[in-house]
Amino acid sequence: MTEDKNKNNIDDDDFDIMLWDNNDSKKNSGFTIWKKQLKIMLNKNFVLQLRFWKSTLLMTIITPLIVMILLELLQLLAVNQNGKEILHPESYPLSGIENCKGPINLEGNCINLMFTNCIDGAICQRDSEVDKILENYVEKNNERMGLNWETDSSKWEDWDETKLSYTVTKRHDVIHVPNSNFMYDYALNHQNYTFFGVLFDIKKDNDITNYRYQIWYNSTLNKNQTDTLGSRVLSVSRGIDEAIASYANGNPNIKASFDVNLKDYPKIAQENLGESVISSLGSVFFFCSAMVIFINCLNTIVAEKESKIRFCMEMMGLYKSVYWLSWFIIYFVLIFINTIATIAFGMLFQYSFFLNTNIFILFILFFIFGIAMITLGFLLTTFVNSSRSAVLSGIFVLIIGFLFQSFLFSNAYLAYIWWSNSVNSIFRYIFSILPFFNFGRVYFDISSKSGSSVNVITGSVVKGTGFGMKDLSVIPADSFINMVLDLVYLNTPGKCILLMLLDIAIFIILTLYFDNVIPNEFGNCQPFYYFLLPSYWGAKNKNSSGNEWIKNTTEKYPPTYDKNKIDSDYLDHINYTCDSNNQSPVKVVNLKKSFGSGKNKKEVVKGSYLSFDKDRVVVFLGQNGAGKSTTINIMAGLTPPSCGDVSVYGKTLRNNLNEVQRELGICPQHDILYADMTAMEHLRLYTGLKGVTTDNLDKILEQRLKAVKLWTVKDARTNTYSGGMKRRLSMIIATIGDPNVVLLDEPTTGMDPLNRRYVWKFIEKFKKNRCIIVTTHSMEEADALGDDIIIMANGDIKAMGNGVHLKNKFGAGYRISMIAKEKKIDEVKNKVQEFVPGAKLEDDSAGALIYNFTKEQLKYIPEFIKYLDSNPDNIISNWGVSQTTLEEVFLLVIQDSSNRKMKK
Numbered sequence: 001m002t003e004d005k006n007k008n009n010i011d012d013d014d015f016d017i018m019l020w021d022n023n024d025s026k027k028n029s030g031f032t033i034w035k036k037q038l039k040i041m042l043n044k045n046f047v048l049q050l051r052f053w054k055s056t057l058l059m060t061i062i063t064p065l066i067v068m069i070l071l072e073l074l075q076l077l078a079v080n081q082n083g084k085e086i087l088h089p090e091s092y093p094l095s096g097i098e099n100c101k102g103p104i105n106l107e108g109n110c111i112n113l114m115f116t117n118c119i120d121g122a123i124c125q126r127d128s129e130v131d132k133i134l135e136n137y138v139e140k141n142n143e144r145m146g147l148n149w150e151t152d153s154s155k156w157e158d159w160d161e162t163k164l165s166y167t168v169t170k171r172h173d174v175i176h177v178p179n180s181n182f183m184y185d186y187a188l189n190h191q192n193y194t195f196f197g198v199l200f201d202i203k204k205d206n207d208i209t210n211y212r213y214q215i216w217y218n219s220t221l222n223k224n225q226t227d228t229l230g231s232r233v234l235s236v237s238r239g240i241d242e243a244i245a246s247y248a249n250g251n252p253n254i255k256a257s258f259d260v261n262l263k264d265y266p267k268i269a270q271e272n273l274g275e276s277v278i279s280s281l282g283s284v285f286f287f288c289s290a291m292v293i294f295i296n297c298l299n300t301i302v303a304e305k306e307s308k309i310r311f312c313m314e315m316m317g318l319y320k321s322v323y324w325l326s327w328f329i330i331y332f333v334l335i336f337i338n339t340i341a342t343i344a345f346g347m348l349f350q351y352s353f354f355l356n357t358n359i360f361i362l363f364i365l366f367f368i369f370g371i372a373m374i375t376l377g378f379l380l381t382t383f384v385n386s387s388r389s390a391v392l393s394g395i396f397v398l399i400i401g402f403l404f405q406s407f408l409f410s411n412a413y414l415a416y417i418w419w420s421n422s423v424n425s426i427f428r429y430i431f432s433i434l435p436f437f438n439f440g441r442v443y444f445d446i447s448s449k450s451g452s453s454v455n456v457i458t459g460s461v462v463k464g465t466g467f468g469m470k471d472l473s474v475i476p477a478d479s480f481i482n483m484v485l486d487l488v489y490l491n492t493p494g495k496c497i498l499l500m501l502l503d504i505a506i507f508i509i510l511t512l513y514f515d516n517v518i519p520n521e522f523g524n525c526q527p528f529y530y531f532l533l534p535s536y537w538g539a540k541n542k543n544s545s546g547n548e549w550i551k552n553t554t555e556k557y558p559p560t561y562d563k564n565k566i567d568s569d570y571l572d573h574i575n576y577t578c579d580s581n582n583q584s585p586v587k588v589v590n591l592k593k594s595f596g597s598g599k600n601k602k603e604v605v606k607g608s609y610l611s612f613d614k615d616r617v618v619v620f621l622g623q624n625g626a627g628k629s630t631t632i633n634i635m636a637g638l639t640p641p642s643c644g645d646v647s648v649y650g651k652t653l654r655n656n657l658n659e660v661q662r663e664l665g666i667c668p669q670h671d672i673l674y675a676d677m678t679a680m681e682h683l684r685l686y687t688g689l690k691g692v693t694t695d696n697l698d699k700i701l702e703q704r705l706k707a708v709k710l711w712t713v714k715d716a717r718t719n720t721y722s723g724g725m726k727r728r729l730s731m732i733i734a735t736i737g738d739p740n741v742v743l744l745d746e747p748t749t750g751m752d753p754l755n756r757r758y759v760w761k762f763i764e765k766f767k768k769n770r771c772i773i774v775t776t777h778s779m780e781e782a783d784a785l786g787d788d789i790i791i792m793a794n795g796d797i798k799a800m801g802n803g804v805h806l807k808n809k810f811g812a813g814y815r816i817s818m819i820a821k822e823k824k825i826d827e828v829k830n831k832v833q834e835f836v837p838g839a840k841l842e843d844d845s846a847g848a849l850i851y852n853f854t855k856e857q858l859k860y861i862p863e864f865i866k867y868l869d870s871n872p873d874n875i876i877s878n879w880g881v882s883q884t885t886l887e888e889v890f891l892l893v894i895q896d897s898s899n900r901k902m903k904k
């Protein structure tokens with residue numbers, strides 16, 4: 001990106017800085033600012049979503065489409081792979097083991113034997129002959145097995161059509177059912193509640209009666225114990241044979257013949273299973289679809305935190321509630337679109353799950369689940385600080401939810417184990433309030449009612465009865481999950497949806513709480529009881545920056561400096577700071593900061609006392625790690641101090657951080673810009689967050705961007721900016737709303753000399769009526785900008801004063817460099833000693849001899865310069881005189897302090 005090149009002469013840019021009308025922001029009430037912030041944040045979030053339109057489209061529309069296509073493909077695959085027949089859907093058999101223990105163990109709820117003498121759908125009378133035969137069977141069976149089944153057939157229950165959907169809740173020994181179609185249907189839907197079925201077809205041919213009967217049995221029950229099943233079926237068959245023989249023997253008119261066959265309970269042809277895949281795997285797939293938005297949410301919000309943009313926005317006054325609400329609204333809209341797309345595609349693909357369910361319920365299910373997951377995502381973002389951990393924790397939740405969906409709702413056996421009483425019930429209850437569980441539960445309930453099933457008699461696919469509003473308050477009787485869960489945890493689908501709403505409320509409250517109490521990466525946080533503090537509810541803390549405050553602060557955090565070792569100017573400054581007449585707007589008293597603890601404890605700021613006055617730029621100079629940024633970060637309220645306090649225009653950091661921050665503008669060390677937003681959008685965003693409005697806003701922004709040569713690129717996204725351009729924009733952002741105190745942490749790093757000068761010029765003009773505090777490594781910058789320069793080393797202030805003062809105090813005054821002619825070095829050295837006795841050679845490494853002269857030696861200089869000028873001995877080829885630089889002062893101060901440290 002190229003910038004303004006048309007005006008390279010900075011002197012052309014003489015201007016008066018246009019200012020905000022500061023009163024405007026003061027006129028705005030808290031709620032007005034809150035509303036403005038919400039508007040501007042929503043605008044920012046919408047703009048960014050539109051700029052990332054591909055991922056927005058993926059999350060909202062493409063993912064549901066892909067899910068439907070995958071389900072359709074899996075359905076096709078399942079049909080082709082498994083051949084024509086499979087066992088009855090797995091959800092029935094295993095549940096039945098517990099419920100139907102069969103004729104030997106009579107504890108379960110089941111029908112031991114159902115019988116009929118009517119074939120297919122015929123409606124016919126109960127046959128007394130059959131009753132007699134079965135009475136014989138029961139009698140003998142009771143004798144052999146020690147049972148007490150009812151032997152009087154007139155007392156056996158008659159089941160009619162109304163019992164077709166009835167699930168047994170007690171043991172039934174022998175039951176008469178209307179016909180074999182009924183038996184077929186009932187066995188299909190209640191496989192493990194029905195142990196044996198016997199269909200009699202007694203035919204009389206002249207004087208021979210042919211006793212034909214067919215035993216139906218549940219082969220799935222003993223899938224793994226075929227022998228036992230075989231022997232059981234055989235024993236029933238033998239028992240009935242015996243009963244027929246005994247009946248026939250007792251009746252001399254009967255000549256009997258037997259015709260027995262066995263029949264497995266009905267199975268559903270695979271191709272007729274309809275939507276078995278969407279029924280069993282749908283909840284897993286739709287869960288994964290919702291997770292795409294969930295992971296995007298985690299990543300976006302944590303990235304904002306990681307890049308420190310969030311802190312910068314909060315420093316500008318952004319309310320936490322606005323921050324969360326703005327993201328909530330955005331994801332609300334995204335989930336809304338995603339839900340509509342899911343339902344629309346489901347209908348388009350003709351899934352009866354979607355066609356057969358009340359559309360409002362479908363919407364509520366997917367939408368509320370999506371919102372619940374998003375609020376869970378919000379909560380997680382309060383615990384993680386890097387996008388990488390955010391994505392990992394998202395994947396972790398994905399796996400947990402995936403297991404929930406697959407184990408609980410797609411695999412009956414595992415579900416049974418999980419929900420059996422052997423698992424601690426506390427865990428069951430805890431997990432039961434998780435959104436994954438409730439989503440799966442309702443999904444399962446809906447699919448068991450709305451999904452298509454098969455009329456095995458006609459072979460046609462029958463759409464489910466459907467799931468309507470009234471079903472929300474009913475526990476579906478046939479739902480496998482309820483058969484399993486009824487003993488431990490039973491909710492209606494409606495209650496499950498309400499539980500998801502409860503999840504949303506809980507997650508939002510926890511998010512707001514943890515967002516306040518978990519320390520951010522600067523270590524700043526509220527106490528865990530913060531909501532009990534009066535200040536949280538708007539009560540104003542007492543503030544005082546005057547003498548009393550200084551007295552209290554020094555009493556609370558007693559000074560630790562050694563008067564004998566401290567720089568004399570700094571000692572004067574400490575006295576000035578603590579002076580009761582000191583009217584400086586910004587004061588720092590005994591500011592300390594330590595990182596780490598125990599052996600690793602490191603004090604990086606060791607008790608600074610500072611006063612900052614209006615109309616001045618104060619520059620902090622220091623080596624890497626000297627504590628400059630830490631000092632600035634503490635003053636900005638980003639890092640909490642370990643000791644001491646800061647007062648800004650009568651408000652103190654410890655008592656009223658928010659009010660202090662309202663007085664500040666900060667340009668942190670690292671650029672805090674959205675890569676996909678333009679300079680103008682950034683400026684408008686931060687102006688909105690600060691709640692500062694002014695009629696001439698456009699003109700002010702134009703002037704400031706022009707001042708740092710960014711006007712022509714104001715509408716380009718910052719990811720096209722060079723490093724120096726980003727710094728200039730960050731610096732201008734710090735001046736939004738014309739704060740009284742501006743903190744600039746290395747504002748010109750990476751800037752070319754010309755652009756640096758534009759920035760200096762702007763700062764020079766902007767300092768009027770305000771305190772500007774700058775950190776830098778550039779001596780030139782300190783010299784050019786600094787009304788006062790503070791040199792820091794190892795957390796201590798080593799020297800302070802304006803540039804000239806520092807040079808006079810620490811510098812040797814003058815230095816002379818000379819280039820000796822070949823082989824004349826020694827002669828030159830002798831001559832220097834001759835003219836300036838005791839002159840100290842500073843450096844002779846690069847062929848030049850450099851001498852520094854002390855103040856006492858200054859008197860020799862005029863004579864020596866005359867000698868150099870005339871060069872009578874012809875031993876010097878070139879020479880020059882210069883004043884000591886700030887860099888030399890800096891090195892001297894730093895070296896002095898590190899020597900002292902080494903000596904210690």
Ligand SMILES: Nc1ncnc2c1ncn2[C@@H]1O[C@H](COP(=O)(O)OP(=O)(O)OP(=O)(O)O)[C@@H](O)[C@H]1O
Nearest residue numbers: 521595596604622623624625626627628629630631
């Ligand atoms: N969050 C932190 N945890 C632990 N140590 C820290 C933390 N922040 C800063 N420090 C340490 O504090 C010391 C002072 O750091 P600071 O960033 O204030 O130095 P600086 O003078 O601004 O240096 P530079 O010029 O390199 O920016 C360094 O030794 C640094 O390692």
